[in-house]
Structures are given as C-alpha cells and as structure tokens.
Amino acid sequence: xxxxxxxxxxxxxxxxxxxxxxxxxxxxxxxxxxxxxxxxxxxxxxxxxxxxxxxxxxxxxxxxxxxxxxxxxxxxxxxxxxxxxxxxxxxxxxxxxxxxxxxxxxxxxxxxxxxxxxxxxxxxxxxxxxxxxxxxxxxxxxxxxxxxxxxxxxxxxxxxxxxxxxxxxxxxxxxxxxxxxxxxxxxxxxxxxxxxxxxxxxxxxxxxxxxxxxxxxxxxxxxxxxxxxxxxxxxxxxxxxxxxxxxxxxxxxxxxxxxxxxxxxxxxxxxxxxxxxxxxxxxxxxxxxxxxxxxxxxxxxxxxxxxxxxxxxxxxxxxxxxxxxxxxxxxxxxxxxxxxxxxxxxxxxxxxxxxxxxxxxxxxxxxxx
Amino acid sequence: xxxxxxxxxxxxxxxxxxxxxxxxxxxxxxxxxxxxxxxxxxxxxxxxxxxxxxxxxxxxxxxxxxxxxxxxxxxxxxxxxxxxxxxxxxxxxxxxxxxxxxxxxxxxxxxxxxxxxxxxxxxxxxxxxxxxxxxxxxxxxxxxxxxxxxxxxxxxxxxxxxxxxxxxxxxxxxxxxxxxxxxxxxxxxxxxxxxxxxxxxxxxxxxxxxxxxxxxxxxxxxxxxxxxxxxxxxxxxxxxxxxxxxxxxxxxxxxxxxxxxxxxxxxxxxxxxxxxxxxxxxxxxxxxxxxxxxxxxxxxxxxxxxxxxx
Numbered sequence: 001x002x003x004x005x006x007x008x009x010x011x012x013x014x015x016x017x018x019x020x021x022x023x024x025x026x027x028x029x030x031x032x033x034x035x036x037x038x039x040x041x042x043x044x045x046x047x048x049x050x051x052x053x054x055x056x057x058x059x060x061x062x063x064x065x066x067x068x069x070x071x072x073x074x075x076x077x078x079x080x081x082x083x084x085x086x087x088x089x090x091x092x093x094x095x096x097x098x099x100x101x102x103x104x105x106x107x108x109x110x111x112x113x114x115x116x117x118x119x120x121x122x123x124x125x126x127x128x129x130x131x132x133x134x135x136x137x138x139x140x141x142x143x144x145x146x147x148x149x150x151x152x153x154x155x156x157x158x159x160x161x162x163x164x165x166x167x168x169x170x171x172x173x174x175x176x177x178x179x180x181x182x183x184x185x186x187x188x189x190x191x192x193x194x195x196x197x198x199x200x201x202x203x204x205x206x207x208x209x210x211x212x213x214x215x216x217x218x219x220x221x222x223x224x225x226x227x228x229x230x231x232x233x234x235x236x237x238x239x240x241x242x243x244x245x246x247x248x249x250x251x252x253x254x255x256x257x258x259x260x261x262x263x264x265x266x267x268x269x270x271x272x273x274x275x276x277x278x279x280x281x282x283x284x285x286x287x288x289x290x291x292x293x294x295x296x297x298x299x300x301x302x303x304x305x306x307x308x309x310x311x312x313x314x315x316x317x318x319x320x321x322x323x324x325x326x327x328x329x330x331x332x333x334x335x336x337x338x339x340x341x342x343x344x345x346x347x348x349x350x351x352x353x354x355x356x357x358x359x360x361x362x363x364x365x366x367x368x369x
Numbered sequence: 370x371x372x373x374x375x376x377x378x379x380x381x382x383x384x385x386x387x388x389x390x391x392x393x394x395x396x397x398x399x400x401x402x403x404x405x406x407x408x409x410x411x412x413x414x415x416x417x418x419x420x421x422x423x424x425x426x427x428x429x430x431x432x433x434x435x436x437x438x439x440x441x442x443x444x445x446x447x448x449x450x451x452x453x454x455x456x457x458x459x460x461x462x463x464x465x466x467x468x469x470x471x472x473x474x475x476x477x478x479x480x481x482x483x484x485x486x487x488x489x490x491x492x493x494x495x496x497x498x499x500x501x502x503x504x505x506x507x508x509x510x511x512x513x514x515x516x517x518x519x520x521x522x523x524x525x526x527x528x529x530x531x532x533x534x535x536x537x538x539x540x541x542x543x544x545x546x547x548x549x550x551x552x553x554x555x556x557x558x559x560x561x562x563x564x565x566x567x568x569x570x571x572x573x574x575x576x577x578x579x580x581x582x583x584x585x586x587x588x589x590x591x592x593x594x595x596x597x598x599x600x601x602x603x604x605x606x607x608x609x610x611x612x613x614x615x616x617x618x619x620x621x622x623x624x625x626x627x628x629x630x631x632x633x634x635x636x637x638x639x640x641x642x643x644x645x646x647x648x649x650x651x652x653x654x655x656x657x658x659x660x661x662x663x664x665x666x667x668x669x670x671x672x673x674x675x676x677x678x679x
Contacts, residue, residue: 021477022476022477023473023475023476023478027474028473031469031470031474032470032473035459035470038462038466039462042461043461205456205457205458206453206455206457207456207458209423209453210451210513211474213421213422213423213446213451213453214446214451214471214475214517215443215447215476215517216474369423
C-alpha cells in the first residue's frame with residue numbers, strides 16, 4: 001500500500017521565524033534622510049523653485065542690467081530754422097548721441113514718455129533751449145553731454161587738458177552684486193519652505209503623529225530634515241556660483257570652503273526660523289502666510305536686488321540685524337572680496353543668534369500632533 | 370490571562386468644557402481582539418489615542434503590558450503597532466520604501482518582504498503610495514504598524530470607507546495577527562465588523578461605557594435573538610405599543626423609522642398572534658420582516674439612536 005502525501009501549500013507564515021534583523025542607532029536617521037531626499041527628487045516643483053528659478057532670475061536680471069558697451073542718449077531736435085545746424089554740430093558725436101528732428105509736439109510727447117532724454121529747441125537768436133527733467137539722471141547727463149558737444153563743435157576751447165581711462169572689470173558689475181544676493185535669498189526661501197512648509201504639511205497629513213507613534217527619535221527626525229537642507233545647500237551654491245562664473249565670467253575670490261561654511265550656517269539659521277514658523281500651525285494655508293510675512297521684509301530690505309545703502313542711514317542698524325542682510329553681506333564679502341570668516345564675526349553672530357533662538361523657542365512650542 | 374491594556378477612570382476634557390471621555394474603565398486581555406464600538410463623536414478616537422500615548426488624559430491611569438507612558442514610553446513604542454484613523458503617507462515614496470522607513474525605527478523589525486507578503490502588497494512593492502487604491506493604502510497603513518513586530522495592534526477605524534472585498538482582506542490580516550498571539554484593540558462604527566472580528570466589545574456613547582461583553586452576550590441581553598419589524602394602518606401611539614408588547618414571546622417593543630420593532634424569543638409563536646391581533650383590530654398589515662438581532666439593535670435599545678446616523 002502506498003501512501004501519497006500531499007505537499008502542503010507553501011505559505012509565508014509556514015516558514016520558521018526568519019533570522020532577526022537588528023537596527024543600529026543611526027538606522028532611523030539614515031532612512032529618514034534617504035526618504036526625504038527621494039521625495040524631493042521626485043517633486044518637480046521643488047527642482048524648479050530651488051534650482052531652476054534662481055538661475056532664470058540671475059539670467060534675466062543679468063541681461064536686463066548688463067553694462068552696455070557705451071551709453072547712447074536719445075534726443076529730439078525741434079524742427080525749424082536752426083535744426084539742421086544742430087544736427088551738423090552733433091554729427092561728430094554720433095556714437096554717443098542719437099538725435100532726431102521732429103515737430104515740437106511730437107518731440108515733447110516722446111520726451112514725456114521717456115523715449116527721449118532731452119529736447120533741443122533752436123531759439124530765435126541762433127542759440128538753443130534745452131527741455132530736460134532734473135529728476136531723471138539720464139536727462140541730466142544727456143543735457144551735459146549735448147551741451148558740451150554743441151559748445152565744442154561751435155569752437156569752445158577747454159582751458160584745462162583732461163584725459164580718461166575706462167574700466168568695466170568683473171567684480172563691480174550688477175551681476176556680481178546680484179549673484180551672492182540671489183544665493184542668500186535662495187537659502188532663505190528653501191530653508192523656510194523646505195523646513196517650515198514641509199513640517200506643517202506632514203502635521204496636516206497626520207504623518208508627524210504617525211511618526212511619533214513609533215520608537216523614532218524626534219531628534220533624528222529634525223536632524224534628518226536639517227541634513228537634507230545642507231545637501232541641497234551645496235547643490236544650490238554650486239549651481240548659482242557655477243552659473244555666474246560660466247555665463248557671466250564672474251570671479252570668485254573667497255575659498256569654496258568658506259562659502260560652503262557660510263551657506264551651511266545660513267541654511268541652518270533659516271531652517272531654525274522655518275521650524276519656529278511651523279511649530280504650531282495646523283494648516284498649510286496658515287503657515288504659508290506666516291512664512292511670507294517673515295520673508296517679505298527681508299526681500300525688500302536685505303539687499304538682494306539693490307544695496308540697502310539706499311535706505312535712510314538711520315535704519316541701517318535695523319537692516320543689518322536681519323538674518324538675510326547678515327548672510328548677503330557675508331556672502332558678498334567672501335565671494336567678491338575674498339574676506340575670511342574670522343573677519344565677519346558680527347554677521348555670523350547675527351545668523352547664529354537668529355537660528356539658535358528660533359530653534360530653542362521652536363522646540364519649546366513644537367506640536368507633533 | 371495577563372492584562373495587555375488597562376485604563377481606570379479615564380477622563381479627557383478639551384478646552385476645559387467638552388468632555389470627550391468621562392470616566393472610562395477598560396481591561397483588555399492578552400491575545401484578545403477588543404472593539405470599541407460607538408457612533409461618530411462618541412470618544413472612540415480620543416480613547417484609543419490616550420491608550421496609544423499620543424494624547425495626555427485629563428485624569429485617570431493607563432497601563433500597557435504592565436508599564437505606563439510616563440516612565441516607559443520608549444519601550445512601549447517598540448511593542449505597539451499603531452494605525453491612525455487617517456494618515457496620508459508620503460505619496461512620492463514607494464510601498465517598499467515606506468515600509469523600510471518605518472522598520473528602521475524599531476530595534477528588531479520584521480523583514481519588509483515578509484510584511485509585504487502578509488499584507489498582499491508584493492505586486493505593489495515598487496509603486497508610489499500616491500498610486501494606490503483606498504484598500505491598498507489601508508493595508509499599507511496596517512503594514513507600517515505590523516513591521517515593528519508588535520505585541521499589541523491599535524487600529525482606529527481600519528475599514529472605514531473601504532469596499533467589501535478590501536474590508537474582508539483586512540479582517541483576515543487582523544485575525545492572522547491575533548492567531549499568532551497578538552492583542553488587537555480597534556475602533557469601529559460598523560456593527561458587522563465588531564460582531565465578526567471582536568472577542569469582546571465595549572459600546573461607547575458620549576464618552577461613557579454603556580455596555581461591555583462578547584457580541585453574543587450583548588445580543589443575549591436584548592432578551593430576544595430575533596427582531597420582527599412591521600407596520601400597520603391605523604394609530605401607532607404608546608397605547609398601541611403596549612398592545613404589541615402583550616403579544617406572546619415579545620421581550621421589548623420600540624418604534625423605529627415608521628416601523629414597530631419587536632424583540633422576540635420565538636417568532637413562530639409571536640407572528641401568528643400578531644396577524645390575529647391585526648385582523649381583530651380591523652387594520653391592514655403594510656410591511657412585515659423578521660431577522661436576527663444585531664449589535665445595532667443593542668445600540669438602539671441602549672441609546673434610542675442608531676450607530677450610523679447619516
């Protein structure tokens with residue numbers, strides 16, 4: 001007699017207990033960081049706003065405010081007896097003065113619209129009358145230049161011989177001013193959004209609560225979030241500076257290490273500020289408003305697009321106390337003048353204080369649920 | 370049986386006014402599947418989140434596996450698997466990455482492959498969480514709770530909003546965990562889920578325990594295991610109800626949604642008597658239905674309301 005034995009259906013839980021896995025101290029941190037980086041990589045909006053947008057901004061502004069080879073002033077000459085004479089007197093200066101003969105009304109209208117910097121009207125007794133706007137620098141310049149040209153052509157002799165050397169060195173152009181400012185602004189934006197917004201989003205999705213329902217160390221979670229910012233910071237710095245060097249032939253005088261250290265301090269300081277804005281908010285709408293409220297003054301005052309020296313001197317100390325001003329000033333000094341970290345202790349202190357105080361307050365108020 | 374979860378005189382007051390939980394006592398034994406059953410807003414989620422150590426009770430004592438949250442939180446976290454009512458996991462991570470992430474938090478997790486296989490998520494292992502169906506997402510949520518190899522599984526409304534097939538799949542998963550020696554505490558407002566899955570139940574309303582026992586115990590307490598529902602022409606006032614209560618074999622009577630409901634021990638004796646009574650009154654029977662009594666009847670009997678009031 002044969003006994004046929006059926007093999008039991010193989011199922012996973014029939015297998016004897018598999019060898020136990022043991023996780024080390026840093027396993028949670030490593031996985032959190034890895035997960036965060038993967039999520040960022042898979043989010044096209046993040047790639048655009050963090051990496052592409054600042055480059056587009058630099059490109060656009062760099063082109064718009066590039067130093068033109070020679071400034072040409074456009075002027076209108078009112079048609080009438082004397083207009084031909086003015087044209088012939090200005091002929092030798094054609095390369096810097098572009099003149100057109102027009103009816104008076106058309107000429108003045110063009111002047112009002114900013115098409116012409118100056119209107120030259122021949123007057124009855126063989127002289128000329130200038131229409132210019134003392135509040136428009138290009139109009140003032142144009143008047144001086146046209147007057148000098150007319151007088152010289154009419155035979156004026158300058159009593160003092162002068163000469164001039166022109167200079168358009170890299171390092172003093174608008175793009176050189178702009179790139180470190182954009183870098184600072186980008187570190188602020190991505191620090192505030194990358195930490196503040198991300199946290200509130202996770203709180204709203206109850207993911208924070210789900211995480212603290214596991215044995216995850218809360219410090220690991222915050223460290224992983226900060227570390228992801230530092231990794232992104234390195235890419236942001238490399239992209240913007242590389243772009244400036246390759247496209248605009250910018251010269252970077254400071255050491256890369258100093259710049260990266262500054263970037264790290266800035267990224268962590270704004271991360272702390274982001275954490276503070278996110279410590280209580282339950283909805284992403286409310287944290288978005290809060291983040292914009294915090295960043296708005298710094299966009300305007302901290303010298304991203306233009307120097308804060310344009311604001312009255314009395315508010316300069318306040319402006320310099322803003323974290324973005326400190327970061328921008330330090331980045332400019334390092335990148336454009338090769339300043340060392342040690343020479344900027346004041347600015348570093350401002351950043352460390354903002355970051356440190358925010359972090360301590362944030363930890364006190366932070367809600368995981 | 371050693372006690373897995375215990376709470377004594379648990380209270381939770383929000384903003385000093387709203388009392389979500391008022392004086393709850395529970396004792397859940399190791400290896401049990403225990404259900405908290407109650408309508409929306411009864412205080413089920415508040416209760417389970419206090420037991421999970423995610424909410425501070427206003428007063429009362431909680432003991433989990435002989436430990437409390439104040440002194441042994443870290444150990445307890447290793448022993449508990451928790452699925453919250455609604456967690457939106459990261460949509461841009463794959464199923465496997467999500468399970469790996471959660472397993473990285475535990476000292477001795479289960480292997481991700483085992484968990485994927487147990488929860489029938491193998492085929493979706495490399496799909497983004499954002500692409501999963503509702504049932505698959507819920508299975509993943511339970512997977513993240515099981516990956517730590519927990520002793521106790523907490524599930525807050527695990528099958529709410531799922532299709533019947535997905536619900537049955539989850540029930541199987543919960544039973545498998547229980548068979549392997551695990552303890553389960555779940556909340557639900559589905560009476561069929563509570564009846565099929567739970568060894569014991571606590572019915573909660575307005576933050577208070579109104580009944581506790583095995584599902585069949587609770588139904589037994591109704592008196593009759595059968596329900597006769599009918600409607601007739603003519604008046605249906607309190608006096609009429611008394612008339613129906615006097616029929617043979619009737620345990621209790623109530624009005625429900627235009628119908629008269631009788632809790633009945635022996636329908637074969639009650640129904641002929643009912644038909645005679647209707648005939649004698651000169652009314653006409655418009656509707657007649659008999660069925661087994663359910664937890665829903667228990668709840669209605671206890672509170673005068675239905676579990677699910679949509």
